[in-house]
Amino acid sequence: MKSNIKELVEYLNNNKPDHKINIMEVCGTHTMAISRYGLRQLIPESINLISGPGCPVCVTPAGDIDSIIEIAGKYEVSIFTFGDILRVPGSKSSLYNERSEGKDINICYSPADALDFAKNNPERKVIFIAIGFETTIPLTSVIIKRAYREKINNFYIYNTHKLIPEALELLLLDKEVEIDAFLCPGHVSAIIGSKPYNFIAEDYHIPCVISGFEPIDILESIATIIRQINKDISEVDIQYKRVVKEEGNPTAVKLIYEVFDKSDSVWRGLGNIPGSGLKLKKKFLKFDAKTYFPVKRFKSREPAGCECGDVLKGIKKPAECRLFSKICKPENPVGPCMVSSEGSCAAYYKYEKLKV
Amino acid sequence: MTISKNKKIIKIINNKKFKDKIIQLSHGDGGIKTGELINNLLLKYFGNEILNKLEDSAVLNCSGKRIAYTTDSFVVNPIFFPGGDIGKLSICGTINDLVTTGCTPVAMSLSFILEEGFPVPDFEKILYSIKNTTSDAKLKIVTGDTKVVEKGSADKIFINTSGIGFLGNNIDISPCKIEVGDKIMINGGIAEHGTAILSSRKEFNFKTSLVSDCAPLSSLVNDMLSASKKIHALRDATRGGLASILFELARASETNINIYEDKIPVKKEVRGICEFLGLDPLYIANEGKMVVFVDRKDADKVLQAMKKNKYGKDSRIIGEVTKKGEGLIILITELGTKRILDLQYSEQLPRIC
Numbered sequence: 257m258k259s260n261i262k263e264l265v266e267y268l269n270n271n272k273p274d275h276k277i278n279i280m281e282v283c284g285t286h287t288m289a290i291s292r293y294g295l296r297q298l299i300p301e302s303i304n305l306i307s308g309p310g311c312p313v314c315v316t317p318a319g320d321i322d323s324i325i326e327i328a329g330k331y332e333v334s335i336f337t338f339g340d341i342l343r344v345p346g347s348k349s350s351l352y353n354e355r356s357e358g359k360d361i362n363i364c365y366s367p368a369d370a371l372d373f374a375k376n377n378p379e380r381k382v383i384f385i386a387i388g389f390e391t392t393i394p395l396t397s398v399i400i401k402r403a404y405r406e407k408i409n410n411f412y413i414y415n416t417h418k419l420i421p422e423a424l425e426l427l428l429l430d431k432e433v434e435i436d437a438f439l440c441p442g443h444v445s446a447i448i449g450s451k452p453y454n455f456i457a458e459d460y461h462i463p464c465v466i467s468g469f470e471p472i473d474i475l476e477s478i479a480t481i482i483r484q485i486n487k488d489i490s491e492v493d494i495q496y497k498r499v500v501k502e503e504g505n506p507t508a509v510k511l512i513y514e515v516f517d518k519s520d521s522v523w524r525g526l527g528n529i530p531g532s533g534l535k536l537k538k539k540f541l542k543f544d545a546k547t548y549f550p551v552k553r554f555k556s557r558e559p560a561g562c563e564c565g566d567v568l569k570g571i572k573k574p575a576e577c578r579l580f581s582k583i584c585k586p587e588n589p590v591g592p593c594m595v596s597s598e599g600s601c602a603a604y605y606k607y608e609k610l611k612v
Numbered sequence: 613m614t615i616s617k618n619k620k621i622i623k624i625i626n627n628k629k630f631k632d633k634i635i636q637l638s639h640g641d642g643g644i645k646t647g648e649l650i651n652n653l654l655l656k657y658f659g660n661e662i663l664n665k666l667e668d669s670a671v672l673n674c675s676g677k678r679i680a681y682t683t684d685s686f687v688v689n690p691i692f693f694p695g696g697d698i699g700k701l702s703i704c705g706t707i708n709d710l711v712t713t714g715c716t717p718v719a720m721s722l723s724f725i726l727e728e729g730f731p732v733p734d735f736e737k738i739l740y741s742i743k744n745t746t747s748d749a750k751l752k753i754v755t756g757d758t759k760v761v762e763k764g765s766a767d768k769i770f771i772n773t774s775g776i777g778f779l780g781n782n783i784d785i786s787p788c789k790i791e792v793g794d795k796i797m798i799n800g801g802i803a804e805h806g807t808a809i810l811s812s813r814k815e816f817n818f819k820t821s822l823v824s825d826c827a828p829l830s831s832l833v834n835d836m837l838s839a840s841k842k843i844h845a846l847r848d849a850t851r852g853g854l855a856s857i858l859f860e861l862a863r864a865s866e867t868n869i870n871i872y873e874d875k876i877p878v879k880k881e882v883r884g885i886c887e888f889l890g891l892d893p894l895y896i897a898n899e900g901k902m903v904v905f906v907d908r909k910d911a912d913k914v915l916q917a918m919k920k921n922k923y924g925k926d927s928r929i930i931g932e933v934t935k936k937g938e939g940l941i942i943l944i945t946e947l948g949t950k951r952i953l954d955l956q957y958s959e960q961l962p963r964i965c
Contacts, residue, residue, distance in 0.1 A: 291951075294947065353636075606956065
């Protein structure tokens, strides 16, 4: 073991809290790193790492998947999406199954690919599934502005973008959820900076540390949290200084609000969170797939027995779900947390299914 | 064929009846669905004592002579990629399946399915590459076939091959020969084929110097066999990557394995691309990597022999067989923590071979 990691592990063991503390890692990439490197094996048991709602695919409700499938069935459209969402089960089917049945559903790696396709194929109607938090929203803004500028009239987005700080506040208000500190997301914070978390430290007295993704980053961030807890203070700290600045990336934030206004948004497991979503500004409404391809909204239901909701709130660990690794597996996912490469159930299944 | 190849895994996922109504991409990705297709549909019709072994190559007894026999199909996209093309890949893939038995490959067949409109200069480039690879591996193309289909009925070019090799009577290489104490080796960096293919796809626009590891490994295997009579198992770590074949071999030999993460060679660029795309290099395809299980007393001898071969310069000992067991693979991470490697549902990486 590298000496700096050893020192951090020693520090945590020598300064471990005398009672159990819950640290929520908000971001799915942190969840994956913690499981993959086996960090739980290194830290004292009293430090309980729980996963949060920071996996965009996981918090997309079944209703959105259902609507996209309805649109693909009712209209002649080409759908472009990031690969992760393909296997997320809706109420009846998934985009993956619909693609096998012949629907025009394509994987892309950048929203610009979808826009380029629309531009080169003016006879086709192209819908890009715009998903993600503050990290990916500026990319969507860029292509919407480009589509507007270049007068591309056959391009639309199915918007499911969501904002992180609003969801964290909802978790803090939820009496079922016990959180003593947040390990805040690195990439989202690179855009929004550290200030949007100040209310958590000030109003709720919860320590927040913005962390990088290497094992040493995560351990260092946990050590900072323990230091704050032991001193009985709560601050927003940036461990991931090589990427995150206090003010974030003001240009990217400006881009978001040039194209979108804040709105409410429904999160899988968490329900409707006021102000946690975005809607296209009036000027850009012609790119809104939900407006241009109306479908009947039937009552969507989350899969029976699936406890993704409680997993996303950190109330349950994946292995505590009755379906985990029995019925719900990566090859047959029941809930989205088992699908996404950032989902906590996938992380536990992949890396922590069997305790050594 | 680089499909999931072990009867024991197949047993685990045996659902008896093939339930899927239509063929999906996941039936061809070498993962759990491929296993179901083979076990529950193909073996239902064709199962026999040789095919049921689901090895990379079948070993046949022909009037006292032992022959290794294999077949494979190639549909990679793009057809030209850094470090190779569909032609070189088809020869290397077939040879590497053959040499896992310890045989000397002697002859191959080659069938082309060409799409109407495919440029002849591209075809000739592929043929030239096939010629070079077969000369390198010292074997002949002895029979073949060509079909042309209407535009849109195939994607540029598909290749099917078969290959045969002669097997000495004293060679017995098979997963069931694996013993407690065996050292596990690999002949260089992992995940280079899969990541090179991905980064050469136009949708990514990555600028890398990464090339596929696509290579014929007959000379490497020959050098190993000359160095030691105690090579117990060989496996070509193609689709599903290093982790999947270790899983198959551990299950087949009913042993537990320790693998050391810091000993597994992974190029920095490969690691970078995998991190960016959320992939685990342990599960990404190789096309020129042989995993060797060898008696620990002969391990250094074999390692030195491998390192002298041009396809084995970065060979390493990456782990060992620890005890009889249910086939657990324990990865000791760089931090000294442990996790279990499992057979994974494959990533969405269609047509990498």
